[in-house]
Amino acid sequence: MTDSIYDQLNANGTVGKQRVVETFSGDSLDTDRWHTQQIVATCTFAPADSVDGGLLISTDAGGGSPSAYLSFNDVCQYNPLGFRFISTCKKGSDNNVGIKAGIGSDDSSATPAHNSLMTAGSLVSYRALATKDGSTGTQTNSDVAVSSTEFVYDIVGNGSSNILSLDGVTKVTKTTNLPTAKCQPLLYIQSRSTSAVKTWNCKYMECYNT
């Protein structure tokens, strides 16, 4: 077997495209890579001191829907017409938490102008794929109910569709309102309904152009 990671990821003779792999393991978040964009109040992104904890994403305890992104500070290197985003999600015990993660064109509002995001919020009963094409945003539910069970999700965009898979099974295929502008990885949290700390954990994120 080759010693090269590159040769394991790319067929011989092909030129690799932009990729990032984040394992969220260490004494602090890599702030060279990641930017914390507060939307409402203050949320935190810090390594969890627990087995398989990864990154612990938390809101503050206040009302008014505290919310924030983890982003690349709008450095957008990923192609919505040919990308793959793979990550993990484990909701905290409180279900009054909105979660979105995937790729988006900006981190300045709760809904980026162009995006393709897995959602596992409290306003819907099922895990879903949300997309927005610069003007219109729509969401399609899967048949997997929202819960605090950890899962792996995978979003693939190829220019004609965006496909969400959950734990390796294709669940949603969207062909309308797909993003077209360059994007960055995004992880988002929003507290809903109750005044308490809301959390979710992420221990892996990979994004690459195809």
Place this chain on the structure above:
Amino acid sequence: MAYKQHFIEWFSGKQLPSYWTGAQVAGSGGSASMADAIDGGINVNSGSGSNNSYAIYFNNKRQYSATGSVMINVSKINVSTNYRGGGVGMSNVHATNGNNYIYFQNTASNTYIKAVSRSTSGLFSDTSVTQDANYHSFKGECKSSSAEFTIDGGLQVTHTTNLPTLALQPFIYADDSSSVSADMRCIYCEAYNT
């Protein structure tokens, strides 16, 4: 088999990681910053003016063997005109003069991308890959008695003389020989000892 030093850089995120050092090798005004573009990677800019050069490297922390190591880099020069260009490889110090190194020279003043190695004097060899502004995968391997230069999966050049003898570090540089600055874009860098 014992694990050996291995390094991977994706050049994706809000800024260049702090384990890289940027240095103006010649002239002034150079920089290294993430490119806000699809497949943008890191943009190493030479600085504007004539004969400027800027490099990123490991601040002379040389962990890679001159007689048993591999460097893989996916990069391009952003504009293929006006004698602008740069290079990717491994060197003993960040500059490409008076140094021990192997690298690929991708400069618009050349017809072909060159393979370069040096101990006390440099050896420059044309590859068969025409110089352009497209991304290529570059692989340089230092062996005990040779250096191999591979582009896009095809072995291009083997040097058996003018080989580096001192320990190496990854480096990426941009330089210009005109009044217009040069940009070197890089989306991947891997280095390991064999």
